[in-house]
Amino acid sequence: MNEAFKALSDPTRREILQLLREKSMNAGDIADHFHISKPSISHHLNLLKQAGLVLDERQGQHIMYTLHTTVVEDVIGWMFNILNKKDQEEPS
Template sequence: MNEAFKALADPTRRHILQILRDKSMTAGEIADHFNISKPSISHHLNLLKQAGLVLDERQGQSIIYSLHTTVVEDVIGWMFGIINKQEKRD
């Protein structure tokens, strides 16, 4: 989950997740939302993928990225653990 927290620390990467929330997209479509070079966006996508926050799938020439929510749920769980004082940790 450390990689996920690190991935979430960057505003561009959080924005990518918000964009993917609405619909899955190719790397190029995602890049079109930013004033950042495609290689840089590709690098961000790779970090998000390593963190388990997105999935990628090649479709012809393009690679389609989609949200993967399992790890997000894990992070939410961790955060709730911080908030809920009464609940005893294992």
């Protein structure tokens, strides 16, 4: 999960996730939302992929990026855990 926390620490990458929240997009369309070069966006996408936060799939000329929520849920779990005292685990 360390890679996920690292990936989430960059504002551009968080914005990419927000974009993908609405719908899957290809790399070029994602890049068009930022004032950053395409190679840089490609690098961010790769980090998000390594962290398990997005999936990629080639569709002909394009590569579609999709939000992958499993790791997001893991992070939420970690965060929730922080909110409860160890010896006071709340019943569900």
